[in-house]
Amino acid sequence: MLDFKNNKSRCIFDIGTNKIVCLIYDITKGNLNVHEWSHKQSLGLNRSKILNMDKVSKSIIDTTKEIKKKIDKINVNITDIDFLSKKKYSEINIGGIKISKKEIRRSFKKSLQNSNLSQKNLIHSIPLNFIVDGTQSYSDPFGIFCNNLGVNTFNIWINTVILKNLESCFRNANILIENSIDTSFASAEACLTEQEKIIGSTCIDLGAGSAKIATYFKGVLEYINYVPLGGNDVTNDIQRGLEIPKDLAEYIKIIHGNIEYTNEKNFKINLTNGKEKIITQNFLHGIIKPRYEEILEIIRDKLQDNLVTKIGVNNIVLTGGASQIPGLINFASKIFNRKTRLSRPQTEFNFLNKPEFSTCVGLIKMKSDLDLKKIIKSVSNNKVFNLMESFDNWVKESFM
Ligand SMILES: Nc1ncnc2c1ncn2[C@@H]1O[C@H](COP(=O)(O)OP(=O)(O)OP(=O)(O)O)[C@@H](O)[C@H]1O
Numbered sequence: 001m002l003d004f005k006n007n008k009s010r011c012i013f014d015i016g017t018n019k020i021v022c023l024i025y026d027i028t029k030g031n032l033n034v035h036e037w038s039h040k041q042s043l044g045l046n047r048s049k050i051l052n053m054d055k056v057s058k059s060i061i062d063t064t065k066e067i068k069k070k071i072d073k074i075n076v077n078i079t080d081i082d083f084l085s086k087k088k089y090s091e092i093n094i095g096g097i098k099i100s101k102k103e104i105r106r107s108f109k110k111s112l113q114n115s116n117l118s119q120k121n122l123i124h125s126i127p128l129n130f131i132v133d134g135t136q137s138y139s140d141p142f143g144i145f146c147n148n149l150g151v152n153t154f155n156i157w158i159n160t161v162i163l164k165n166l167e168s169c170f171r172n173a174n175i176l177i178e179n180s181i182d183t184s185f186a187s188a189e190a191c192l193t194e195q196e197k198i199i200g201s202t203c204i205d206l207g208a209g210s211a212k213i214a215t216y217f218k219g220v221l222e223y224i225n226y227v228p229l230g231g232n233d234v235t236n237d238i239q240r241g242l243e244i245p246k247d248l249a250e251y252i253k254i255i256h257g258n259i260e261y262t263n264e265k266n267f268k269i270n271l272t273n274g275k276e277k278i279i280t281q282n283f284l285h286g287i288i289k290p291r292y293e294e295i296l297e298i299i300r301d302k303l304q305d306n307l308v309t310k311i312g313v314n315n316i317v318l319t320g321g322a323s324q325i326p327g328l329i330n331f332a333s334k335i336f337n338r339k340t341r342l343s344r345p346q347t348e349f350n351f352l353n354k355p356e357f358s359t360c361v362g363l364i365k366m367k368s369d370l371d372l373k374k375i376i377k378s379v380s381n382n383k384v385f386n387l388m389e390s391f392d393n394w395v396k397e398s399f400m
Pocket residue numbers: 015016017018019047048206207208209210211230231232235250253254257320321322323324325326355356357
């Protein structure tokens with residue numbers, strides 16, 4: 001049996017609207033080794049939000065039944081449509097000495113102080129750059145003599161109740177959440193290349209219940225957002241439009257769905273009452289296209305509303321289960337008027353290299369990456385301490 005402490009095997013969970021994934025892995029010499037994994041249909045969520053805690057707890061327990069390893073602590077994604085994100089600048093006086101780990105730590109601690117907001121939990125505080133004596137900006141300020149050291153951070157808060165509900169569902173399965181990581185952040189980490197992050201790119205994870213948006217510019221995370229619409233809305237439209245059961249609507253979407261091309265061809269579906277129904281490709285297209293158009297246009301408008309995303313986004317990278325509809329890349333590139341591609345995670349494990357597993361792979365990457373921009377913890381108690389601990393690890397790994 002594997003032992004977490006001895007071989008540093010870890011566990012991540014992706015809690016999605018349609019599926020829950022549990023994966024046990026370790027990273028040895030930079031290589032991912034997947035020990036075990038299990039995924040199940042999730043129950044009790046709607047639009048990426050927990051609605052029924054008993055059902056979510058049961059889904060978690062069912063998922064872990066197939067795992068031999070005893071799971072105690074995990075890293076999990078968290079989706080809060082009503083999150084809050086804000087950039088923050090804070091400064092300390094260091095009196096003309098050389099910047100060392102201690103000063104960096106103090107500057108970050110100052111930044112974390114006064115970050116507590118009522119009924120919200122800070123889950124990520126990402127240093128964007130350091131400002132030395134008010135003018136010069138550095139990503140690595142070590143060894144510089146200065147009077148004032150400032151740090152710019154990008155901060156993400158979620159509503160405390162969202163975290164408490166998630167913690168409670170896992171507690172019912174005797175599992176403790178060690179880190180909760182914003183879903184859009186995790187998916188973007190799995191999908192964007194370093195070059196895309198530098199030139200300015202937005203990753204859009206089109207899931208079952210929501211679209212998760214994350215923009216990088218000049219190599220750092222600048223923006224996240226959510227739209228509470230996803231592939232399930234497309235399925236629901238087909239169900240209503242064709243007056244057929246949901247399972248059949250999902251099947252038709254996957255087999256015959258297409259967003260760009262339309263033709264007069266017919267296809268036949270067998271109904272549960274033994275009858276047949278003839279559907280034209282045109283009719284199906286007329287149901288699917290407007291919903292995808294709506295979702296993408298809402299995202300485009302959100303990107304237009306923010307200065308950085310308005311001018312800084314050169315590439316659109318689509319991922320998530322619902323990104324697999326044929327014709328989407330061309331369609332999306334016209335809506336965004338940007339170079340657009342479909343991204344699936346690139347690992348040595350073929351079963352993971354699918355758009356719906358981007359969040360999972362992002363969670364693995366973020367936990368193992370040495371770059372501070374990809375770490376950061378959240379635990380409801382003693383938040384600042386945990387953020388500081390992550391920060392210390394980053395300083396040690398990055399600069400020492
Ligand atoms: N080939 C396909 N064409 C169109 N849609 C697809 C295809 N394959 C899967 N989907 C859709 O993808 C969605 C599931 O995606 P995913 O697994 O990323 O969602 P999730 O992680 O469970 O949910 P979320 O992240 O939104 O909470 C479903 O709506 C499903 O119908």
